[in-house]
Structure formats: C-alpha cells, structure tokens
Amino acid sequence: MPTLQTTTVRCSFCAKDEKDIAQIIAGPGIYICNECVQLCNEILAGSAPDHAPAELPELPYWQSMSDEQMLDLLPKIAGVADQVETGLGTWVTRLRDRGVTWSRIGTALGMTRQSAWGRFSGEE
Ligand SMILES: [Zn+2]
Structure with missing residues (x-):
C-alpha cells in the first residue's frame, strides 16, 4: 500500500477507518475496503445487465440513517x-x-497555470 501524507486511510465508499476494516485496496487517490468490495459484488450479482445507473443503490443508504448517524x-x-x-x-x-x-x-485540471501552481506548489 502506498504511503500517504495523511495519518489515516479511509475507504472512499463507506469512509471507515483502515483500523476498522480487514483489508483496503488503493486506487489513484481513492481506496475501497473489503466490505465494500463484497457489497459491490452482491449488488452486481443481483443486477440485470441493462440495469439503469439511476436504480443502483448509493452507499451508504442515507435515506435509512438518523440525523445523528449522518x-x-x-x-x-x-x-x-x-x-x-x-x-x-x-x-x-x-x-x-x-x-x-x-x-x-x-x-488537464481545467484551470489556469497560476491556479494550478497556487493550489499545488506549496509556495507562497
Ligand atoms: Zn468501505
């Protein structure tokens, strides 16, 4: 797993901390945990090939969450x-x-050279 400058790696899908999950897989700037991979596999196994994207469930299921959970x-x-x-x-x-x-x-980022430099160079 690549070393990050942040102290904690979180699953980009469920936002769980890496210490609360068994495995985590890295992508370019994103991560997915084994639990989300399993859930995705279950969703994919139950969906028809012509399943419309709008019908796919969003993770997590915010509609069933309390205000406190959100x-x-x-x-x-x-x-x-x-x-x-x-x-x-x-x-x-x-x-x-x-x-x-x-x-x-x-x-590439749809911004000016100056904006890219200002955002990423770390210089003042
Ligand atoms: Zn996850």
Whole structure:
C-alpha cells in the first residue's frame, strides 16, 4: 500500500477507518475496503445487465440513517475528501518531478497555470 501524507486511510465508499476494516485496496487517490468490495459484488450479482445507473443503490443508504448517524458520517466524508486532495497533490508532484509544466497540469485540471501552481506548489 502506498504511503500517504495523511495519518489515516479511509475507504472512499463507506469512509471507515483502515483500523476498522480487514483489508483496503488503493486506487489513484481513492481506496475501497473489503466490505465494500463484497457489497459491490452482491449488488452486481443481483443486477440485470441493462440495469439503469439511476436504480443502483448509493452507499451508504442515507435515506435509512438518523440525523445523528449522518452527522457522525460528516467528518469521515471530509476525511475522504482530504485524502483525495492529498492523492491529487501526490500525482501533481509526480508530474512535476517528470518536468511537466504547470501550464499542462492546469490545462488537464481545467484551470489556469497560476491556479494550478497556487493550489499545488506549496509556495507562497
Ligand atoms: Zn468501505
């Protein structure tokens, strides 16, 4: 598993902390736990090939959650967002290490060279 600058790795789907799950798989800036993989497999096994995307369930099932459960989840979702931002920064750093210009990085992200530099360079 790649080393992150954040202290905690969270599943990008259920927002559980890595210490509360058995296994976690890394993608580019995102993670998925074994429990979510299993649930996804169950959903995929039960769905028809022509299943419309709008009919697919959203994880977690917020409609059945209490306000307190949703409030408890908010900081975890924010942690996932921070994790994705850190992963994005790592990819930008790798591109800069390859000599890719801030202009090209900005274009790829739909922003100006100056905006990309300001967001990712770490310089003032
Ligand atoms: Zn998960």
